[in-house]
Structure formats: structure tokens, C-alpha cells
């Protein structure tokens with residue numbers, strides 16, 4: 035079983051010598067209702083090219099089978115979030131505020147999601163990501179995911195998704 039990445043110590047992608055803010059008081063925690071505004075705002079920024087996800091995110095957020103986690107900087111500023119179904123092991127969404135990308139925050143969220151999935155006895159996690167979203171594919175590949183299929187017209191606006199999965203035991 036993986037060690038619980040209880041705080042920023044679980045960060046794996048920190049840029050050496052390029053710390054632009056102090057991560058000492060950062061943490062990943064389960065989302066609360068007050069995070070929904072941030073999640074809506076960031077998901078609309080990140081995912082609106084694929085469709086209107088406002089209602090979908092709200093439904094996922096209130097689904098007891100879905101866990102939402104938030105990366106919080108300095109005890110108060112949310113910078114990223116992830117949603118995972120702990121029944122199917124599907125990562126439904128993961129995003130980091132554009133200004134804070136490439137600092138290991140996405141990896142920290144992913145590590146935490148993997149930990150939650152392992153805790154629930156899942157052995158595989160999977161996700162859909164747009165075929166054109168090369169940055170996300172590289173991110174997931176770097177984290178050990180492999181493309182296992184495609185899903186044409188998966189997104190509301192018609193884009194094709196790649197299905198990616200990773201064994202976590």
C-alpha cells in the first residue's frame with residue numbers, strides 16, 4: 035500500500051531551483067461545498083472547448099461515489115482539483131490553474147487520487163482525454179498511463195477521446 039501523501043511532501047514534480055512560491059503550507063484535501071465555485075471556474079476555463087460541463091461537474095460533485103480533491107496553497111488558495119469515481123476508478127476530471135501548471139501540482143493530485151483508489155481496493159484507474167490534448171497525454175504518460183483505446187465523439191462538442199489506464203497495485 036502506498037504511503038498516504040498527506041501534504042505537499044507528496045509532490046513529485048517540483049522544479050529544482052525554480053520555486054516561485056512557498057509550498058510549505060500547501061495541502062491536498064477533500065473538497066467542501068465552498069470549493070464548487072473554484073471548480074466551476076477552472077473547469078470552464080479548461081474544458082469549455084469540449085462542452086458545457088457546469089451541470090455535469092455539479093452532478094459528479096454531489097455523487098457519493100465520486101471523490102473530489104482540491105490542492106490548496108497556503109491554507110486558502112485552491113490551485114487545482116481532481117474528481118475520481120471510487121467505484122469504476124475513472125478519473126473524471128483533473129485540472130490545475132494555468133498560471134500554476136508545470137510545478138508538480140497535477141502530479142500531486144494524481145498521486146493522491148491513486149492513493150484513494152488503492153485504499154478502496156481498485157487495481158486499475160482510467161480516464162478519457164481529448165486526442166488533441168497533447169499536454170494532458172504527456173502528463174498522464176509521464177505518470178505511467180498507457181493509451182488503451184479511443185472513443186469517437188466522446189465529448190459534447192464532438193471531439194474524440196483517448197482512453198488511458200494504469201495499474202495501481
Ligand SMILES: CC(C)(COP(=O)(O)OP(=O)(O)OC[C@H]1O[C@@H](n2cnc3c(N)ncnc32)[C@H](O)[C@@H]1OP(=O)(O)O)[C@@H](O)C(=O)NCCC(=O)NCCS
Nearest residue numbers: 047080128129130135136137138139140141169170172173
Ligand atoms: C494536465 C494538467 C492537470 C497537468 O498539471 P500540472 O500541474 O501542469 O502537471 P505537473 O507539473 O505535475 O507535470 C508533471 C509532468 O507531466 C508532464 N507534463 C505536464 N504537462 C505537460 C505539457 N503541457 N506538455 C508536456 N508535458 C507535460 C511533464 O513531464 C511534467 O514534468 P516537468 O514539468 O518536470 O517536465 C494541467 O496541464 C491541466 O490542468 N490541463 C488542463 C486540464 C486538462 O487538460 N486536464 C486533463 C484532462 S481531464
